[in-house]
Amino acid sequence: MKKIAISLYVAVTIALLIWGYYQAIYVAPNDAMQGEIFRIIYYHVPSAIVAFFFFAVSLIGSIGYLAFKRSSPGRAQIADAWALAGAEVGVVFCTVVLITGPIWGRRAWGIWWTWDARLTTTLVLWLIYMSYLLLRRFAAGSQMQTLAAVLGIFGALDVPIVYMSNRWWRTQHPAPVFGGAQGSGMAPSMLHPFLWNMLAWFAWGVLILGIRYAVERHQQKIAAAEALAALEA
């Protein structure tokens, strides 16, 4: 039953991604000012929103790990696996944001990069979570998960700063399209393709988050078996 549900979810996600692509390329009109380059928004913005969501998953996992670490080690391991999965998938989406943004910027602004508030805070967010992943990869010892959880919580503090950066400071990055000043928003002909892509990338993100979580839980089980084998030897 579970296998059927997963297969169905994968099929729906692939269908959504194909439909999202079709909407972005064939249904959405060209932007009057930017032309075709505007279509990058259908991958760039959903990737940013989905990255924020997964960093929130990592935050909850990190808090859960610290909360359960003494009282319920089993739950703490589950929380830790969610924290790692959220951070890693978040970094994947954040990488997409940091590459597609400059590709758009090169055509729209004539430059690949500028130290504008939104770009800089996003780069800092990516660097924090990359250091989180490197800590998990290379640090050893019983304190590694605790240190990672603390770093994961601090890293998540940058998410609201990234979100608010182009509201607090008026810089080169375009003003917020959603929830911005009066008159902000998108024409329905562009909004519908955007929402389809938002749904598609969210579904895709949840899929790879689930896979990453399962891989990490499996890793925990292998590590426990290896530790037991070492004790018995």
Added chain:
Amino acid sequence: MDQAAILDHQFRIAAYVVTWTIQLGYVAWLAMKWRAQKREAERLGIDRPKTLR
């Protein structure tokens, strides 16, 4: 198509290709990790965890 439109088209394609390369590259890396774990689990004689059943 004028030169600017051609460049816009190429940059848009580059952005989409990069997105898919990153996403599918990550899934491929997960698949390799999964396979390596499976072999390791077989070596240690342990079952898949409950979450994977």
